[in-house]
Amino acid sequence: xxxxxxxxxxxxxxxxxxxxxxxxxxxxxxxxxxxxxxxxxxxxxxxxxxxxxxxxxxxxxxxxxxxxxxxxxxxxxxxxxxxxxxxxxxxxxxxxxxxxxxxxxxxxxxxxxxxxxxxxxxxxxxxxxxxxxxxxxxxxxxxxxxxxxxxxxxxxxxxxxxxxxxxxxxxxxxxxxxxxxxxxxxxxxxxxxxxxxxxxxxxxxxxxxxxxxxxxxxxxxxxxxxxxxxxxxxxxxxxxxxxxxxxxxxxxxxxxxxxxxxxxxxxxxxxxxxx
Amino acid sequence: xxxxxxxxxxxxxxxxxxxxxxxxxxxxxxxxxxxxxxxxxxxxxxxxxxxxxxxxxxxxxxxxxxxxxxxxxxxxxxxxxxxxxxxxxxxxxxxxxxxxxxxxxxxxxxxxxxxxxxxxxxxxxxxxxxxxxxxxxxxxxxxxxxxxxxxxxxxxxxxxxxxxxxxxxxxxxxxxxxxxxxxxxxxxxxxxxxxxxxxxxxxxxxxxxxxxxxxxxxxxxxxxxxxxxxxxxxxxxxxxxxxxxxxxxxxxxxxxxxxxxxxxxxxxxxxxxx
Numbered sequence: 039x040x041x042x043x044x045x046x047x048x049x050x051x052x053x054x055x056x057x058x059x060x061x062x063x064x065x066x067x068x069x070x071x072x073x074x075x076x077x078x079x080x081x082x083x084x085x086x087x088x089x090x091x092x093x094x095x096x097x098x099x100x101x102x103x104x105x106x107x108x109x110x111x112x113x114x115x116x117x118x119x120x121x122x123x124x125x126x127x128x129x130x131x132x133x134x135x136x137x138x139x140x141x142x143x144x145x146x147x148x149x150x151x152x153x154x155x156x157x158x159x160x161x162x163x164x165x166x167x168x169x170x171x172x173x174x175x176x177x178x179x180x181x182x183x184x185x186x187x188x189x190x191x192x193x194x195x196x197x198x199x200x201x202x203x204x205x206x207x208x209x210x211x212x213x214x215x216x217x218x219x220x221x222x223x224x225x226x227x228x229x230x231x232x233x234x235x236x237x238x239x240x241x242x243x244x245x246x247x248x249x250x251x252x253x254x255x256x257x258x259x260x261x262x263x264x265x266x267x268x269x270x271x272x273x274x275x276x277x278x279x280x281x282x283x284x285x286x287x288x289x290x291x292x293x294x295x296x297x298x299x300x301x302x303x304x305x306x307x308x309x310x311x312x313x
Numbered sequence: 314x315x316x317x318x319x320x321x322x323x324x325x326x327x328x329x330x331x332x333x334x335x336x337x338x339x340x341x342x343x344x345x346x347x348x349x350x351x352x353x354x355x356x357x358x359x360x361x362x363x364x365x366x367x368x369x370x371x372x373x374x375x376x377x378x379x380x381x382x383x384x385x386x387x388x389x390x391x392x393x394x395x396x397x398x399x400x401x402x403x404x405x406x407x408x409x410x411x412x413x414x415x416x417x418x419x420x421x422x423x424x425x426x427x428x429x430x431x432x433x434x435x436x437x438x439x440x441x442x443x444x445x446x447x448x449x450x451x452x453x454x455x456x457x458x459x460x461x462x463x464x465x466x467x468x469x470x471x472x473x474x475x476x477x478x479x480x481x482x483x484x485x486x487x488x489x490x491x492x493x494x495x496x497x498x499x500x501x502x503x504x505x506x507x508x509x510x511x512x513x514x515x516x517x518x519x520x521x522x523x524x525x526x527x528x529x530x531x532x533x534x535x536x537x538x539x540x541x542x543x544x545x546x547x548x549x550x551x552x553x554x555x556x557x558x559x560x561x562x563x564x565x566x567x568x569x570x571x572x573x574x575x576x577x578x579x580x581x582x583x584x585x586x587x
Contacts, residue, residue, distance in 0.1 A: 215410075218407055218408065218410060220369070220401075220407055221401075221403065221407030221408055221409065221420070222409065222420055222423070223369075223396065224367065224369075224396055224399075224400075224401040225396065225397060225400075225420055225423055225424050225479070225483050226393040226394060226395070226396035226397030226423070226424030227393070227420070227423040227424060228393060228431075230435060231423045231434070231435065234434075234435045234436075235409060235412070235416070235420050235423070235437075236409060239409050239411040239412050240409070240411065242411075243411075
């Protein structure tokens with residue numbers, strides 16, 4: 039009696055050494071992919087003029103620049119603070135517009151609940167378009183359409199983020215449990231009823247968390263969209279940096295950091311409370 | 314003996330998924346008050362039959378009539394009306410897990426709402442009459458005190474009872490139950506089957522249930538439909554469903570295997586011809 043003849047293995051068939059069924063190794067393919075990636079990165083480094091040594095050589099310039107920032111000026115703090123409030127308002131209304139756009143687009147652009155394949159593809163392409171065009175490009179367009187100011191910035195943010203949120207919503211809807219949806223369909227519910235009872239409860243937590251994430255990102259975008267005339271604190275950022283007014287620029291940047299930190303803390307509170 | 318109008322009438326029904334035959338040619342009727350057990354191994358076509366009856370999937374051959382409706386012609390509102398009249402019970406319950414228990418029962422009322430009530434229901438506000446019905450149905454399955462709990466906090470057996478409360482609220486004319494007790498323990502299985510049996514007898518409703526357990530079929534059903542590789546191999550009163558028949562349905566002896574191949578060949582011929 040040899041080893042392995044007792045216990046669970048006693049009943050397992052014993053014979054000559056077995057060979058596992060053939061399979062292809064993934065190592066070769068990974069090596070080729072890694073080599074390809076290295077080539078692309080090396081070429082891209084030349085394109086972006088990647089010269090890390092210059093950071094050291096020019097460190098003197100950078101120190102002079104930083105010194106200005108160590109002495110923030112509070113001469114115009116009232117005006118900057120008001121512009122910070124404007125910035126938050128742009129992000130708030132931009133996010134609201136984005137949600138209003140994203141819900142119908144996301145529903146129509148989900149393969150599993152879209153009423154028709156043509157509608158599905160149409161909604162997907164519209165969302166692609168909204169996401170492909172950067173919010174700053176939209177802002178430049180809206181500045182010509184509705185004039186300089188926060189309204190143009192809010193429209194630009196809302197429309198771009200609407201595409202992003204719509205895409206995220208449709209991905210979430212496509213991943214839901216079809217059984218729970220069928221449980222609602224099976225009582226003879228209409229399409230709207232199925233969405234309200236079978237789909238919405240399943241996607242609500244993820245959608246809320248995506249909205250909060252995008253709101254944080256909208257705050258960051260709103261803080262610079264003034265550079266292209268979209269209103270808010272961004273104009274002052276642009277103005278003070280361009281005129282080498284380092285201590286004023288420092289105040290503006292500190293304010294932006296403060297807003298972003300506040301919103302991040304707030305949204306993580308909401309997330310913990312709601313999800 | 315007076316004749317009762319059938320609730321379902323199937324005429325030469327078959328179902329193919331691309332070229333694979335899921336259901337062979339079959340003709341039968343189901344009457345109100347009948348408790349029909351559908352028996353067979355996995356993949357024998359039991360679930361396909363139920364999905365065809367609920368019109369979740371169209372048949373590829375023959376006709377299915379519900380009362381006087383030809384299911385193939387139903388679209389839009391008429392199809393939703395059919396689904397309201399046909400209640401479904403699932404192995405995995407298919408309740409909306411994040412909703413409260415009461416909301417899941419109220420879902421059963423969705424097909425009955427009209428006008429403003431229908432609009433308000435989208436915001437989960439139901440007329441008091443419908444809320445009362447839902448509460449009574451929950452009481453009937455003994456889960457009224459769980460009304461405000463989130464559905465996924467309930468055990469499997471409790472969730473299946475919620476699903477039954479939902480179907481009671483739906484007021485269907487027939488119940489299709491797809492493996493209603495396959496995920497439940499013995500006590501819960503008996504409670505669910507008792508409730509379904511009472512619905513069939515008291516409300517004169519037809520219940521068509523696919524079952525794995527022959528014992529449960531024998532205890533609760535009036536009639537057995539046994540499927541094997543998509544073909545109906547037994548249709549008769551439960552008393553005639555003998556051990557020999559069970560053997561024939563579930564175990565592939567040599568003679569049975571030959572019978573299978575013959576059936577497959579017939580099926581293929583039918584498909585080519587039809």
